[in-house]
Amino acid sequence: MKTALLALASAAAIAVAAPAAAQDDVKLGVLLAFTGPLESLAPSIADGAELAAKEISDSGQFMNGATVTPVRGDSTCIDAGAATAAGERLVTSDGVAAIVGAMCSGATSAVLQNVGIPNGIVMISPSATSPALTNVEDNGLFFRTAPSDARQGEIIADMLSERDISEVALTYTNNDYGKGLADSIASAFEAKGGTITINAAHEDGKGDYSAEVAALAAAGGELLVVAGYLDQGGKGIIQASLDSGAFDTFLLPDGMVGDALVAAIGDDLDGSFGVLPGSDSDGAGVYAKLAEEAGFTPGVYSGEAYDAAALILLAMQAAQSTESADFKGKIMDIANAPGEKILPGELGKALELIANGQDVDYVGATAVELIGGGESAGSFREIEIKDGAIQTVKYR
Amino acid sequence: MEGLLNAIVLITNFAVVPGLAYGSQLALGALGVTLTFAVLRFSNFAHGETMSFGAMVAIFVTWGLQAYGVSIDPLPTALLALPAAIIVTVLFVLGTDRLIYRFYRDKRSDQVVFIIVSIGVMFVMAGLIRFIIGPNDQIFTDGARFLISARDFRDMTGLDEGLAIKTTQVITLATAAVCVLLLFWFLQKTRTGKSMRAYADNEDLATLSGIDAGRVVVIAWALSAALATIAGTLYGLDKSYKPFVFQELLLPIFAAAIVGGLGSPIGAIVGGYLIAFAEVFLTYAYKRFLGHILPDSWMPDGLAQLLATEYKFAVAFVILVITLLIRPTGLFNRRST
Numbered sequence: 051m052k053t054a055l056l057a058l059a060s061a062a063a064i065a066v067a068a069p070a071a072a073q074d075d076v077k078l079g080v081l082l083a084f085t086g087p088l089e090s091l092a093p094s095i096a097d098g099a100e101l102a103a104k105e106i107s108d109s110g111q112f113m114n115g116a117t118v119t120p121v122r123g124d125s126t127c128i129d130a131g132a133a134t135a136a137g138e139r140l141v142t143s144d145g146v147a148a149i150v151g152a153m154c155s156g157a158t159s160a161v162l163q164n165v166g167i168p169n170g171i172v173m174i175s176p177s178a179t180s181p182a183l184t185n186v187e188d189n190g191l192f193f194r195t196a197p198s199d200a201r202q203g204e205i206i207a208d209m210l211s212e213r214d215i216s217e218v219a220l221t222y223t224n225n226d227y228g229k230g231l232a233d234s235i236a237s238a239f240e241a242k243g244g245t246i247t248i249n250a251a252h253e254d255g256k257g258d259y260s261a262e263v264a265a266l267a268a269a270g271g272e273l274l275v276v277a278g279y280l281d282q283g284g285k286g287i288i289q290a291s292l293d294s295g296a297f298d299t300f301l302l303p304d305g306m307v308g309d310a311l312v313a314a315i316g317d318d319l320d321g322s323f324g325v326l327p328g329s330d331s332d333g334a335g336v337y338a339k340l341a342e343e344a345g346f347t348p349g350v351y352s353g354e355a356y357d358a359a360a361l362i363l364l365a366m367q368a369a370q371s372t373e374s375a376d377f378k379g380k381i382m383d384i385a386n387a388p389g390e391k392i393l394p395g396e397l398g399k400a401l402e403l404i405a406n407g408q409d410v411d412y413v414g415a416t417a418v419e420l421i422g423g424g425e426s427a428g429s430f431r432e433i434e435i436k437d438g439a440i441q442t443v444k445y446r
Numbered sequence: 447m448e449g450l451l452n453a454i455v456l457i458t459n460f461a462v463v464p465g466l467a468y469g470s471q472l473a474l475g476a477l478g479v480t481l482t483f484a485v486l487r488f489s490n491f492a493h494g495e496t497m498s499f500g501a502m503v504a505i506f507v508t509w510g511l512q513a514y515g516v517s518i519d520p521l522p523t524a525l526l527a528l529p530a531a532i533i534v535t536v537l538f539v540l541g542t543d544r545l546i547y548r549f550y551r552d553k554r555s556d557q558v559v560f561i562i563v564s565i566g567v568m569f570v571m572a573g574l575i576r577f578i579i580g581p582n583d584q585i586f587t588d589g590a591r592f593l594i595s596a597r598d599f600r601d602m603t604g605l606d607e608g609l610a611i612k613t614t615q616v617i618t619l620a621t622a623a624v625c626v627l628l629l630f631w632f633l634q635k636t637r638t639g640k641s642m643r644a645y646a647d648n649e650d651l652a653t654l655s656g657i658d659a660g661r662v663v664v665i666a667w668a669l670s671a672a673l674a675t676i677a678g679t680l681y682g683l684d685k686s687y688k689p690f691v692f693q694e695l696l697l698p699i700f701a702a703a704i705v706g707g708l709g710s711p712i713g714a715i716v717g718g719y720l721i722a723f724a725e726v727f728l729t730y731a732y733k734r735f736l737g738h739i740l741p742d743s744w745m746p747d748g749l750a751q752l753l754a755t756e757y758k759f760a761v762a763f764v765i766l767v768i769t770l771l772i773r774p775t776g777l778f779n780r781r782s783t
Contacts, residue, residue, distance in 0.1 A: 295596025
């Protein structure tokens with residue numbers, strides 16, 4: 051009797067332990083701002099990350115046939131406490147091996163400090179662009195496929211001086227992203243001899259921006275730089291400026307460029323110009339097609355999320371381990387040259403190459419090139435709005 | 447002289463006109479809050495979401511009307527959609543009362559319990575709205591955008607400064623005025639209105655003198671839902687509809703209702719305009735305004751701004767705190783609480 055029981059128990063133990071050892075299912079956290087001021091951008095970013103996970107999973111080449119299951123978590127955008135709790139849940143309760151996220155810069159640094167570093171979990175943010183994250187102590191665990199705003203600030207200053215504009219008013223959304231971007235625009239523009247007449251914050255999620263616009267109009271300037279969000283305060287500021295005749299030309303940084311803005315404002319936006327992450331590599335087009343087949347429209351930072359998820363999973367393949375400590379060192383190798391260039395949709399091929407011990411240079415949807423502490427070098431697309439449509443001027 | 451005219455136009459354009467429109471929207475919202483408080487004796491935190499719900503229904507009806515080619519150009523179609531939206535919202539709110547609030551009313555629960563229940567209702571409604579219409583911006587304004595645009599005004603008058611008046615701002619003001627007049631007529635002159643005021647003053651006495659408490663409660667809910675729908679739709683027309691905004695709007699609305707005195711309709715209106723104008727005038731940068739009226743040598747170097755605009759949110763709070771310290775019952779409330 052005793053032996054029989056023992057045999058039964060050990061058989062059960064083996065049955066339970068066996069799948070864990072083979073790791074046939076890897077969980078990937080997708081921690082994005084599904085609620086809060088950026089809730090309208092989050093779905094297409096999540097779809098991007100999940101598309102990559104599905105592609106890897108379906109290829110059958112990943113870690114000896116393992117599958118990838120994405121697990122969503124809500125990082126909100128403004129509530130660091132909620133973001134930390136969601137991250138904690140992903141790691142401790144769902145047991146994710148790595149996290150794509152978080153979305154906003156403030157939430158990202160909170161999750162990194164309170165969850166990522168203590169638990170030793172790799173995080174790749176597709177969209178946190180605050181310059182403060184460049185030098186953050188991260189034990190090599192934090193990466194981002196979005197470029198730092200310091201770079202964007204320089205590009206915006208270049209665009210302004212190329213157009214002989216010397217005086218601008220500047221307003222930013224009152225969070226880590228907006229403040230960081232506004233400061234980098236102001237310092238880069240002032241270094242070139244330009245004047246910022248006013249550098250004022252606006253709050254997102256308010257309906258009424260007449261007070262903000264009144265202050266901006268009083269300061270004056272040739273145009274208004276709106277470092278905000280296109281479906282948030284940024285749009286409200288532009289609408290109120292046009293309505294009251296305060297400004298008629300706007301410079302739109304990455305958070306502001308989108309068809310939704312043009313559709314919402316209409317012809318009045320003609321002549322405004324802007325910049326957003328983007329490259330003329332083939333990746334973007336291929337990704338757009340993949341997304342369409344998968345049934346979603348890629349929005350801002352959707353490609354970055356695809357790349358973030360792909361980098362994590364390819365690095366796991368290279369390390370043959372889902373332990374963050376093992377594969378965190380491989381991420382830079384995968385992202386950068388040398389090696390065979392990998393575009394979206396070729397993840398299966400990449401897995402095979404890596405399994406055969408060959409180098410890959412992941413290009414992905416956004417021409418990923420990781421520099422410094424593991425952030426995208428960033429190629430930018432300069433756009434201008436003509437006849438109610440966004441047109442590409444050039445790539446920088 | 448022209449300098450003075452320019453200065454007046456400037457401040458009208460950037461402070462007075464937007465302040466009036468914003469104040470009207472706050473006043474309508476605060477009226478609803480104050481009515482629920484007067485009759486049902488609790489602060490309804492779900493009021494912001496009720497506004498959002500009403501606006502959402504109005505949007506759907508507007509889309510329907512637009513699809514059938516119905517239009518009242520130059521006025522926005524949404525005005526036509528309002529009655530239907532009001533009916534749906536009133537039914538929804540009455541359903542909520544039936545299902546949820548009545549249970550606690552029958553138990554004669556504490557005021558605090560009602561407040562917590564309304565917060566629960568708020569979250570459920572917020573979720574429901576996002577399920578139905580989604581979290582995105584919806585634009586449903588049509589018709590003429592401007593009564594007069596800044597450029598036209600400049601061409602017409604030859605002044606340096608422009609004055610823009612949007613159609614939606616005029617509609618907001620006009621609708622708010624009509625609603626307020628109707629409401630006051632109802633409360634002062636009709637039998638039902640009088641019984642509502644009696645019930646608000648003393649619940650037990652009113653019930654003893656034969657006033658049907660259940661009917662008063664239903665009418666109070668219906669009125670506050672109707673006001674919420676109108677306020678939400680006007681707000682959406684003037685700015686744009688986005689579910690998230692209505693949670694943020696709750697603070698200035700409550701500040702307006704409390705400053706005026708919870709339970710006092712006149713107070714809610716005065717409170718609404720007070721909060722709106724305080725936000726606009728305290729954060730306005732007077733540099734250009736002064737530039738028009740002062741000689742060059744007197745011009746200030748800075749922006750001549752009392753408060754940076756990021757403190758706009760704080761203005762409502764500060765007014766709220768000052769009111770609670772100096773006159774806790776609000777400006778227009780006779781009853782001490």
